Amino acid sequence: MATLLRISRIFQQLQVPTQWNILPFSCYFHSQGVTFSELMYRKSMQCISLSCIDKGLLPGSQNQQVRYYAARRGKREKMKATKKSQKKEVVKKEFVPYHIKMAMKNIVIKPRRENVDHWLKTPPIDDVWRAKFYKKKIYSVMEAIEMHRETHHPTILNEPEAILSSTIELDMRMPKKNRYLDNFTGTIKLPYELKMDNNKKKVLVFCKDSEDQTGALKAGAFMAGSSGVIKQIQTGELTVQDFDHVVAHIDMLAELGTIRGLLKKSFPNRNKGNLGTDIVPLVELFVQGVDYKSNKDEHELDFGWVDVPIGRLNMETNELQQNLFTVLNQVETHKPKGVAAPFITRVLLFSEPSQEKFVIPHWEYLEGYKDPNTLKSEEVTLEQQTEEDDDTDTDEVEHTRVAS
Structure with missing residues (x-):
């Protein structure tokens, strides 16, 4: 009886509804073989849990803070195994050689323009010759400038103040095989300022x-x-x-x-030259300087070029030569480290709207460069014999690239 009174007091403290009173159910459970103490324990736990839920003291209430415990170790391993099984299988692509890949795309790989095997390095003997067998004639910088001035005379193209530009062809190969230099940009301040027609740079x-x-x-x-x-x-x-x-x-x-x-x-x-302590010279460099950017051939990955203006045709020849010297040495600074081959392979001078391009001896303006056309006496006699034996009558073909 004392136990029943204690439970009743607990019910009163928890404000348990009257329908949960324990007394009406005691006789029924006693008839089913359940002792009174077991009945008290079961019913008290049931009533206390329901009351605690109503008061927000047990899970089930919105105000109750729920704690989550780590899963068992075996369950984690099962979850990891299922994730691994759900991962997509990576299919390895087979290696396809470069020439086969280009053939699949119906792209023809052309030979390098400046290294054609059938070109003869010895100069022609006669005044008239077939251009397909020889490289372009090399003119001095002074001769190339004078020829452009003649074509731009007021009586011909009428552009005496046209811009004189240089096309600098590059060997983009890196020290590692099948690695090529990425396109680069830069700004150079010429010794003699070149005033462009476009708007001032900001x-x-x-x-x-x-x-x-x-x-x-x-x-x-x-x-x-x-x-x-x-x-x-x-x-x-x-x-x-x-x-x-x-x-x-x-x-x-x-x-x-x-x-x-x-x-x-x-x-x-x-490295770009736009960070330093002396601000005024840096500003003058980018305001008055000439911007340049390298380009790469889509099919010949080791062939690149840079188009850089060096002055105007109405400037003094000496001034144009000094600007050309500065441009060539600036482009040479982008040469990859560890490469023994010359970075600059050929230099041409052109002046729009004319399409003529004259090759100049760039090795005279760069340290460590030699004339690639110098041959030994044995090579000269061998090429002369080849020239005499060649009787084929094919059309003259010469690939040139129009400057963009």
Whole structure:
């Protein structure tokens, strides 16, 4: 009886409804062979659990904090096994040689333009010769400039102030086999300034010193500042399309890290030459300098070229030669390390709208380069015999590339 009273008090404290009273059910369970103590225990646990759920003290309530325990070790292993079985099988692709891959795409691999096997290196004997058997004649820089001036005379093309450009052909091979140099870009300041017809380039400058900001604006920068300019880029007032180049002082490098993703390839770097301590010369380099970019042949992966303007035809010949010397040595700096072969293979001068291109002796302007056309006496006699024996009558074919 004391046990029943204690349970009744618990029910009263928990405010158990009257329909859960234990007394009406005691006789029924006693008749089924269940002792009174077992009945009290079962019923009390049932009533207490239901009451606790109503009061939010056991799982089932929305306010109850639920704890999750780690699964058994065996269950984890089963889950890992199922994940592995669900993974897609990676199919290994078979290696296909380059020439077969190009043949499948119906692409014909052409021989390199400057290394054709049947070209003879010895100069022709007569004044008239078949161009298919010989390389292009090499002219001095002075001769090439004078010939372009003649074609651009007012009585012919009437372009006496046309831009004189150079096509620099490159060997893009890397030290490792089947590896080739990626396209590169750069800016070079010519000794004698070349004024282009297009709009002035926009240079954005990041610097803290007020004197550097004033000097940058005088040098031709369209905007110079520090944190204020960074905020304009973060908010979208300034975008990459609004400027051509970025120049920054070393002190601003830490703050510029917040907009590295927005600047993308324009982010300042010492290798690019747009990061330093002297701001004014850097601004003059990118405002007055000439931009250049390398190109790669789609089919000849080891063949590339750079088209760089060196001046105008109305400039002095000596000035054009100095600009050409600077351009060639600047392009030579992009040569891959560890490559023994010459990086620059051939240089041509052209001036639009004329389609003529004249080959010049580039080895005279570069250190470590030799004339590739010099032959030994044995090779000269061998090629002369080959020339005399050749009686084929085929049409003259010469592949040239029109500058884009």
